[in-house]
Amino acid sequence: MNLKGKKALVTAGSRGIGSAIARLLATRGAEVVVNYHENRKAADGTVEAITAAGGTAIAVQADLGSSADVHRLFAETAETLGGLDIVVNNVGINLVAPIATTAESDFDNVVAVNFKGSFLVMQHAADAVSDNGRIINISTGNTRVSMPFIGVYAATKAAVEQMTFSLARELGSRAVTVNAVLPGLTDTDGLRPEIRENASSIIQMTPLGRIGTPEDVAEVVAFLASAESRWVTGQTIGASGGLS
Numbered sequence: 001m002n003l004k005g006k007k008a009l010v011t012a013g014s015r016g017i018g019s020a021i022a023r024l025l026a027t028r029g030a031e032v033v034v035n036y037h038e039n040r041k042a043a044d045g046t047v048e049a050i051t052a053a054g055g056t057a058i059a060v061q062a063d064l065g066s067s068a069d070v071h072r073l074f075a076e077t078a079e080t081l082g083g084l085d086i087v088v089n090n091v092g093i094n095l096v097a098p099i100a101t102t103a104e105s106d107f108d109n110v111v112a113v114n115f116k117g118s119f120l121v122m123q124h125a126a127d128a129v130s131d132n133g134r135i136i137n138i139s140t141g142n143t144r145v146s147m148p149f150i151g152v153y154a155a156t157k158a159a160v161e162q163m164t165f166s167l168a169r170e171l172g173s174r175a176v177t178v179n180a181v182l183p184g185l186t187d188t189d190g191l192r193p194e195i196r197e198n199a200s201s202i203i204q205m206t207p208l209g210r211i212g213t214p215e216d217v218a219e220v221v222a223f224l225a226s227a228e229s230r231w232v233t234g235q236t237i238g239a240s241g242g243l244s
Contacts, residue, residue, distance in 0.1 A: 001226035004029030008086035008225065009077050011035040011064055011121055014043035016188035017138065018090040020214030021221050022046055026055030028222055030086065033077045034059045064091045064117035074124045086225045087125040089137045089160075091117040095153045107152055114156035122167055122178075132175045134225045137164050138217075139236065141184040141244035161236050168234030177233035179224050184240025186212040207242030216241075 003025060013022040014036040023046065026032045032050060034057055036043035043059035050057040058080060062073035078084055095102070095110040118137065125135050139161050142154040161180050168178040185202050199211055220239045223229055238244055 001222060001228055002029055003086075003222075003225060006030040006085045006225070007077075007081035007083050008088065009033045009035065009074075009084060009125075010088040010090060011062075011073075012037070012090040012092065013088070014039050014046055014059070017183060017186060017214045017217050018088075019046045020218040021088050021090065022057065023050055023053075023055075024215070024218040024222050025086065025088075025225060026050040026057055027053060028226075030225070031055075031081050032057040033073075033081065035062055035064075035073060037061070037063055064121060065112045067120055070117075070120040070124055074128050078128060083130060084125075084128045084133070085130050086134045087121065087129055087136070088221060088225070089118055089121045089125070089135065091121060092138065092140075092157070096149050097152070098149055099151045102152055110152055110156055114153070115159050118160045119163065122163055126167060126171060126176075129176055132230075133177075134229070135167065135171075135176065135178040136221050136224050137161075137178070137180040138221075139164075139180045139182045141182045141238060141240040143182065143236075144238070144244035164236065165234050172233065175230070177224070177229060179229075179232060179234070180236045181217060181220050181224070182236055182238045182240065182244065183217045184212055184238070184243040186214060186217060188214055202243070205243060206240070210241065212239065212241055 008030040010022040012018045013034040047057045062069040093113045139157045143158045164180040217239045
């Protein structure tokens with residue numbers, strides 16, 4: 001799965017799953033733009049890890065909830081890399097709260113980031129990626145399970161999956177594939193402490209018997225970014241150890 005010569009943009013690529021994806025794509029040969037919102041230090045750390053390993057990467061700041069920022073992000077990416085072949089749409093924030101008591105401001109925030117932000121990235125990616133390009137959206141395995149307190153979050157990610165299906169149809173004539181990856185519980189620094197403390201019950205429900213790592217998810221994304229995935233489009237692919 002050689003990505004040499006490919007140009008890639010990874011949104012929210014400074015930490016966790018996004019950072020692992022950016023680093024693996026670079027290891028496979030892609031030139032990578034690492035997008036970040038506020039944490040420049042983490043983004044620089046990801047870029048430094050890539051360049052230290054012999055890869056090519058730069059960090060570009062953008063608020064993915066802002067259409068102007070997303071437009072600038074894609075313009076800077078195209079200017080810097082000289083094109084774009086792979087877009088990994090990793091934008092997302094969590095919301096854990098009962099529906100009955102969710103504040104309207106919290107609802108608006110998660111919709112603005114997860115739904116609108118993903119829409120803006122997909123909209124620009126549709127025009128920016130080359131023929132035979134790849135658009136890979138990061139959703140969540142929570143869209144496949146029935147759990148309390150994640151209804152709003154899961155709904156915004158389900159919207160991303162529906163847009164994945166539609167965009168795959170819209171771009172098929174250009175051989176651009178559009179897929180979504182659905183991570184399960186993944187051991188990142190953003191994992192809520194109370195979930196980490198009670199992870200044993202989730203591990204027991206997971207056929208492969210452990211919590212996932214960002215690298216587990218990145219390997220799935222790297223396959224979808226490769227030429228070997230050319231016959232896979234409009235799909236939602238679990239990366240959860242079988243949990244969902």
